[in-house]
Amino acid sequence: DGGITQSPKYLFRKEGQNVTLSCEQNLNHDAMYWYRQDPGQGLRLIYYSQIVNDFQKGDIAEGYSVSREKKESFPLTVTSAQKNPTAFYLCASMGSGVQPQHFGDGTRLSIL
């Protein structure tokens, strides 16, 4: 399923460093989402975007930033302000109306 591509698969961050996770979709979906997946906590919404140049905070947006300059792309930056960034990050997209989300393979972020 090449609809949503997340890269890299594994990412390591040094203390005080910002890192950016890539998410690209070729499904022509308007909405895109970023989730953080931690054991025992399920998926928690970080940010989402319904259209280009617009995005909203989710439940755990602090320490993260996003941009939506193109419909196909929704990169997530994990800033140094995020004190516990070690997690599995999932990107998803959704077509117009209430449609199921399509997910990427995820990026696992670890701290060096």
Place this chain on the structure above:
Amino acid sequence: AQRVTQPEKLLSVFKGAPVELKCNYSYSGSPELFWYVQYSRQRLQLLLRHISRESIKGFTADLNKGETSFHLKKPFAQEEDSAMYYCAEYNNNDMRFGAGTRLTVKP
């Protein structure tokens, strides 16, 4: 605030036994509810949604507005059903997930 609650983090049944994964939601209107599944080493994917009222891989889920529940059921579990299951609610342009239930079906 947690909109979707899955009270069981782990659930283990024997092959051929019935299985029910519980899900409760908090939205008081007409929710859009989904069940997603993540098999080992695979992407998270849609299992079923309530408006389609279909059975996928033998699983069904009925919306109970009185109990605000959307429990996932299968009468005879199979080993290949072992996976992580997430209940999700769509509301206000975002999709929120429960904490998930890990189902293990033992031979």
